[in-house]
Amino acid sequence: MHGTRDLRRVASAAFVGTALEWYDYFLFGAAAALVFDRVFFPDLDPSTGLIASFLTFAVGFVVRPLGGILFGHIGDRFGRRRALTATLLIMGLSTGAIGLLPGYQQIGFAAPLLLAFLRCLQGMSAAGEWSGATLMAVEHAPAGRRGWYGAMPQYGAPAGTLLSSGAMALATLLPDEQFLSWGWRVPFLVSFALLVVAFQVRRRVEESPLFQRESREKVPVLAVLRGHWREVLVALSATIANTGGLYLLTTFLVGYGTSALGLSRQVMLAATLIPAALEFAVMAFSARLTDRFGPARICVSGSLLSAVTAFPVFLLVDTRSPALVVLGAVIGISMLTVTYAALGTLLASIFPPPLRYTGVAMGVNLAGVVGGLLPYFATQLLVVSGNASWPAAALLLAISVWSLLGSLAAQRRTRAETEARQPEPAA
Template identity: 55%
Template sequence: MSTSKSPSPPPSSSSSASADAVPPTANPSDIKRLLSAAFIGTALEWYDYFLYGTAAALVFNKLFFPDLDPAVGTIASFITFAVGFVARPIGAAIFGHVGDRYGRRTALIITVVLMGVSTGLIGLLPGYGSIGIWAPALLATLRFLQGISVGGEWSGAMLLTLEHTPKEKHGSYSAVPQLGSPVGTLLSSGAFALVGMLPDEAFYSWGWRIPFLFAFVLLLVALYMRLRIEESPVFKAMMADSEKNGPPPAPLIEAFRRTWGRILIGVAAAFLGIGGFFLLTTFIISYGTEQLGIDKSVMLNATLVGAVVEIGVLFVGGRIANRAGPWKVCVVGGIISVLAAFPTFWLVDTRETPLVVLGVALGIGAISIPYAPIGAVVSGMFPENFRYSAVAMSYNLAGVISGFVPLVAASLLGLSGGASWSAALLLILIAACTAVGSYFAGPQLRRRLGHDPSKQHETSKAIA
């Protein structure tokens, strides 16, 4: 297990170039251990997060909002689901500060513990019938803590990975933490598919709790892996420089003061990978079971197949990004997702199991193209002295909007009389945002990374 001394504050922006020019980790075994830790920890985070989304679609409306009309109960469940996304910018601010001042590794250890514990406790919650209004209140509280954790997780895992590895391979290496998303989906959907085979009485009584309690086991594995990794060489250089330059302004304030335009670009670029995914998993499960009458096992299995497809797309998309450039892959992926939106829902509307599975897999596969290199796109726009804060805020502001996507989709579905064209149009809007945001990220990446890193000196001003 690696150890490190308590770091000093990072340097001011005047010395940022020297830290950014630090050579990446060269030892293959160190890189392998780092990538494994980033992947496993992120898989736990997304297992826990997606688990809640699946339960919100299938269970929570019945157990925590039993007195409401089924449709209203589903919307209430999705509101608690959205609470986690509202908490994400708070987590981004907290862990962005920790990551920029005290280390990427320190922040990641805290986030994984917070997520594992809060998810496991959901599995111990009594229902509305036992403690009344306290049940949904406690559920929302634990969901809020999940959101705080995720607010710092993705950005930290991505930065620790990219700051250890050479820039010419950032496309493929940035896809490694992203693998936590489909693997987390496989684990959460697979766990619910297994307990979903129980009789309804057993499933709603205790079966749904098992996947949440399993988070305690995954936490031990992820924590062990995270404790064995070294701090980012870029952050180590920042610690050394801080002895000469003193502490900079607060990272989050500096990020918004100097690069608020780039933060908005990052929000748009990241939107499809988060909002589109929840539209094609959380919402589509509810749509298929509640609106179309498709058995929940079919919808869960469809998301499993979609997750397998996503794994393959992430590998391919990351490799292509090494050659073509991450932002170009994100633009093309957004356009492909626009084209796939209506066919995805047309296939699900057939209610034929093979076509339902194909539709979900098509949609998830399309939105996974820009998801592969998005970490390289967003992180590449910011200097390292406030990079954690800026990346976390970009990604999690997109997450706030995305948290309401299932709720908005369900509401639009009601207004359209249950017609899926409303959800397809919503997916098109989300995909277009990512294509446009990624296009505008291109000049920022060329400006920061298109010349010798050793000569970089961050003097960029905010984009109006």
């Protein structure tokens, strides 16, 4: 890539593909909080059904380390472009298939089993998508602009949230009987159309120039485990607040607001939509700060802000005032976004290029296992504490501090000098 037009093409492909991935992924989370317990676990009481629904949601995270190894191998051995094509197709097709899946009343226990299987495919796909899209953007970017271009895939997260929450919010306007029978399926079926658009955009992107220059390991995962396992742990730690915190403030919060606080589905979906819309501005600001001050400093600052606001966020939600509930979600998600914009650039800097896809994917997806289980644990603690929100706030505080320490460790391990010595693609 040598021109501004080509860089824009890379940025567009990174954004569009990641937006589809997160649309699909977040859509499952919203459905898990609102409808899956009644469609796929109707014989359970409401609290147990919600827990079972979140367990199905968490299954997608359990398989993510395997997906990270698989697509990391493809990305480091055969190219970032091939890996990203595969992740896009698997995610779009599996999500669309959920919209066609019969419920428990039609096929019995096979329904939740098939739902869990499709969720596993989603998890495998997501394991390779974010890492690859971020590396494509960073490795095409000119010096001094890696923070800006490295944030492009991250814009896909709020875009996916807006699309999925908006689609589900429209579906909830239907009468309850129609929503449960067919309305919730429509947003999943839309994934087929979005897949066609995203595939056409992504197929025009050329391979990463850095990948084409570097030598390649035969088995990248073994090389990472032998020589860079510490960096994997650092990547896990730096990422944990974003993966876990985001699902606490979206998936768990929607379920908590509707089941424990008695708020309407529309209010809780608004608490997802409005923060997602504001994420674009926060992310753009954070990306510019990343190029100015470095990704490590921005990640440290964002993790600290998330820790400080953890309890105030849930105190605002507990007021049951729609405006304050939305304000709490805005504050919490905005603090996570400060870190998220800089995270891809930071993680890319701590692994050597021939092992970068595998190393980043392993660290991020191990963090995803922990983060994906947090809505389940928070819901369990909700039952034990008598619907009190302080355990969820304590979880958010703990993972924010964990990410703070991980970002500090990444700052010490950055390979900025090595990157500076490598030839840069011209802007």
